[in-house]
Amino acid sequence: MxxxxxxxxxxxxxxxxxxxxxxxxxxxxxxxxxxxxxxxxxxxxxxxxxxxxxxxxxxxxxxxxxxxxxxxxxxxxxxxxxxxxxxxxxxxxxxxxxxxxxxxxxxxxxxxxxxxxxxxxxxxxxxxxxxxxxxxxxxxxxxxxxxxxxxxxxxxxxxxxxxxxxxxxxxxxxxxxxTKQNDETHTTIRDLNFTHGGVEIGGISNITFVTSGHTTPIKYGGGNLDFSGETSYPFVNKMDTDVKRYFFFRDLGRPxxxxxxxxxxxxxxxxxxxxxxx
Incomplete structure (x- = not known):
């Protein structure tokens, strides 16, 4: 008390x-x-x-x-x-x-x-x-x-x-x-040039690909190209790219x-x- x-x-x-x-x-x-x-x-x-x-x-x-x-x-x-x-x-x-x-x-x-x-x-x-x-x-x-x-x-x-x-x-x-989330990958290609036999054969520039999940927009030989810039390829002369991954709240539908x-x-x-x- x-x-x-x-x-x-x-x-x-x-x-x-x-x-x-x-x-x-x-x-x-x-x-x-x-x-x-x-x-x-x-x-x-x-x-x-x-x-x-x-x-x-x-x-x-x-x-x-x-x-x-x-x-x-x-x-x-x-x-x-x-x-x-x-x-x-x-x-x-x-x-x-x-x-x-x-x-x-x-x-x-x-x-x-x-x-x-x-x-x-x-x-x-x-x-x-x-x-x-x-x-x-x-x-x-x-x-x-x-x-x-x-x-x-x-x-x-x-x-x-x-x-x-x-x-x-x-x-x-x-x-x-x-919380459940969806995700998507944004791959921005500022400049990507391909070569064959030492000769430039074309390329891609100024485009952004949006893919579901962790995937890349271009495949070569059955595999996904790595656009992080850490992998070199003999057929790529120049790679100026940026990769971002974004997650979304599934129920809200918002990033x-x-x-x-x-x-x-x-x-x-x-x-x-x-x-x-x-």
Whole structure:
């Protein structure tokens, strides 16, 4: 009983502190088994997003590495999964902070016991979003409508797609398997000249071939030509080419890297707005 009382006092102290000093990097509170954990939501969020940015670069590197080494693909999938999770976590960090700072006192102990952990509101329609705010962030609309406006601005019904894409991809990874992807190879031939008996017989220039999977557009002697520039051929006089491999989220039908960048920038934007507001 004594420990429980001290926990309540500590919670009250921190809640007052966050209300009086809203610009401090005080973060959300988690209570479990009468223990209190304080996490600096803003610092942790920025760390997650910086890490996600690095992972996007690594995804791009692994995609190109997979041209020569197919064993890179499982690691590519894991990087994508971790990048998505590092974009999702800051949204839930700030949701917890908002709930503990502005909403927790509006619920009874019994309600809080059943409530569980607050999550960032993600809804497909305006009406469903309003219901979510009413039920899961009680009185937030009355006390801090400016926060609600920011939460609403990134929803799908506000013509913003990144948040719904993030949710779909996270759920795919969590409940089924690592996100399925399609891939295609873009081979750009700036200049390719063929010879026979030391005589130039023709060539190809200024063209890009797009092929499904890891294939090259030209075969010779039953094998694919290597356009990476690392293989020499006696019948090729000049080879100025570039090969890129691109992966697509199968269910979304969208390219992996641009989608991850859009999700990252969307998350940065909403976290930045909330940082200035709360």
């Amino acid at each position: 004594k420990k429980e009382k001290s926990v309540k006092l500590y919670l009250s102290y921190v809640r007052i502190f966050t209300q009086n000093y809203p610009n401090k990097d005080i973060i959300y509170l988690i209570t479990k088994n009468k223990d209190v954990f304080v996490i600096e939501w803003l610092d942790d969020s920025k760390a997650c997003l910086d890490t996600a940015a690095v992972m996007i670069e690594e995804v791009e590197q692994l995609a190109q590495q997979s041209i020569k080494d197919e064993s890179a693909i499982p690691y590519l999938k894991v990087k994508i999964k971790n990048c998505l999770e590092n974009c999702r976590s800051p949204l839930d960090y700030v949701a917890n902070y908002i709930f503990d700072t502005y909403c927790r006192n509006n619920y009874t102990k019994k309600e809080l016991h059943k409530f569980g952990k607050p999550y960032f509101p993600i809804r497909k329609t305006d009406s469903l979003f309003d219901i979510c705010i009413r039920d899961n962030f009680r009185n937030l609309l009355n006390s801090r409508s400016d926060i609600v406006d920011i939460l609403k601005s990134c929803q799908q019904f506000k013509n913003s797609t990144w948040l719904q894409d993030l949710t779909s991809l996270i759920n795919e990874n969590k409940h089924r398997n690592l 992996v890297t641009p989608t991850l960048k859009e999700i990252l920038e969307g998350t940065r934007d909403v976290i930045g707005k909330l940082e200035k507001t709360i």
